[in-house]
Amino acid sequence: MDFQLTPRQRELQARVRAFADEVLKPNAAKWDEEEAYPEPMVRRAAELGFLGLTIPEEYGGSGIAGPIESILVIEELARGCANTAEIVFDALLGPMQVVLHFGSEALRKRFLPMAARGEHIMGIAITEPHAGSGATDMLSRARVEGDSVIIKGTKAYVEDVVSMSSVLVYVKFDDRPGAKSIGGLIVERNRPGFSIGPARKKMGVRGCTQANLTFEECRVPKENLIVPPGEFGKLMAAFNLERCGNAAMSLGIATAAMEEAIAYAKTRVQFGRPLCEFQGLQWKLARMAMQLDAARLLVYRAVSNAASGFPSMKEASMAKAYANEMGVTLTNEALQIFGGLGYLRECPIERHVRDARAWGIAGGTVEIQLNNIASELFGRRFSQWPTTAATPKT
Numbered sequence: 001m002d003f004q005l006t007p008r009q010r011e012l013q014a015r016v017r018a019f020a021d022e023v024l025k026p027n028a029a030k031w032d033e034e035e036a037y038p039e040p041m042v043r044r045a046a047e048l049g050f051l052g053l054t055i056p057e058e059y060g061g062s063g064i065a066g067p068i069e070s071i072l073v074i075e076e077l078a079r080g081c082a083n084t085a086e087i088v089f090d091a092l093l094g095p096m097q098v099v100l101h102f103g104s105e106a107l108r109k110r111f112l113p114m115a116a117r118g119e120h121i122m123g124i125a126i127t128e129p130h131a132g133s134g135a136t137d138m139l140s141r142a143r144v145e146g147d148s149v150i151i152k153g154t155k156a157y158v159e160d161v162v163s164m165s166s167v168l169v170y171v172k173f174d175d176r177p178g179a180k181s182i183g184g185l186i187v188e189r190n191r192p193g194f195s196i197g198p199a200r201k202k203m204g205v206r207g208c209t210q211a212n213l214t215f216e217e218c219r220v221p222k223e224n225l226i227v228p229p230g231e232f233g234k235l236m237a238a239f240n241l242e243r244c245g246n247a248a249m250s251l252g253i254a255t256a257a258m259e260e261a262i263a264y265a266k267t268r269v270q271f272g273r274p275l276c277e278f279q280g281l282q283w284k285l286a287r288m289a290m291q292l293d294a295a296r297l298l299v300y301r302a303v304s305n306a307a308s309g310f311p312s313m314k315e316a317s318m319a320k321a322y323a324n325e326m327g328v329t330l331t332n333e334a335l336q337i338f339g340g341l342g343y344l345r346e347c348p349i350e351r352h353v354r355d356a357r358a359w360g361i362a363g364g365t366v367e368i369q370l371n372n373i374a375s376e377l378f379g380r381r382f383s384q385w386p387t388t389a390a391t392p393k394t
């Protein structure tokens, strides 16, 4: 087992860190306060080649990043600005991975070069008003008519609607229960019948606007059907990578809070001594550092073991649940170290607390990750257990 980054990985990490320090950090509060899409930041990130890192050269990217490099990039960006990081996260480990791995050559040629240039952002629409964690109970339906697929339904909490050029929609093709009839297809923003609802005001990551999407007899060409029903496992495999990207958002936000808390503890004087001289606070920060490193190792393990390009569900869920909870705990502890200042909007810590809260809900809640882990521990089909097995003999 190797815990060292390669020289190339370290060089990439340093490059992104410099961008985050010089460009993102000084501007991050603005996008949050104005609840505005950080367009200039994303454009700059695209110019620096960050959005095309996972896209092979033949489709216009540099192709130099696999899952682990992507995690390093997302983590560093989230340390600077969660809004910019979320857009890049979607580009690196979001629906474009589905296009890359499962799309036809025509779909790859259509979407990947634009994505690498930062000119096409693809959202993902799974959740519905009545089907969140239980996503397989979705009510949206699609039917094939000749060369077209027609969709009807509503999706909820879809992120990045301002910048989105298209969306990967999970939809059922018949009424069978479970995932068997779910497929995934790409709907471009300008398709008749597709509409985006009003923005829903969020607690954190406020530059990435969220809304409901409506599909009213929305017709798309059949070639946009990227994962047909019956192949839901492909969507889930790709989603395990997305879960790791989500965990990296928690890592980056927590790192920012940690660094700021250490710097503050060195300079804030009470009782004639800097805060960092109080052992109670040293232990608090030591515990925070341990939790951050533990989360980081879980995330790095999940992506390092992604032999076929996708992490296992168990390792991805462990990484996501642990990192998400760590992010919430750590940012709150950092706020405590800042005292009254930490509670003011002029202090970046309160933003980190709000930004960190998103990730244990987005991409599947912490509880659902725990269910995934438990299903691996006990076997998926609990109902196979003989119901009398645990009954003591009398």
Ligand SMILES: Cc1cc2nc3c(=O)[nH]c(=O)nc-3n(C[C@H](O)[C@H](O)[C@H](O)COP(=O)(O)OP(=O)(O)OC[C@H]3O[C@@H](n4cnc5c(N)ncnc54)[C@H](O)[C@@H]3O)c2cc1C
Residues within 6 Å of the ligand: 123, 124, 125, 126, 127, 128, 131, 132, 133, 134, 155, 156, 157, 158, 159, 160, 205, 358, 359, 361, 362, 363, 364, 365, 366, 367, 368, 371
């Ligand atoms: C910032 C953010 C971004 C998002 N972006 C997107 C997006 O781009 N696209 C998209 O499709 N969706 C998106 N979502 C939606 C997100 O995926 C859902 O909110 C999430 O899956 C939970 O669904 P729900 O809100 O309906 O909660 P519910 O499923 O109603 O759950 C409510 C509570 O019950 C718990 N719960 C539910 N079932 C179980 C169970 N079996 N065992 C234990 N506990 C359970 C949940 O963990 C949760 O705490 C986003 C959400 C957020 C907060």
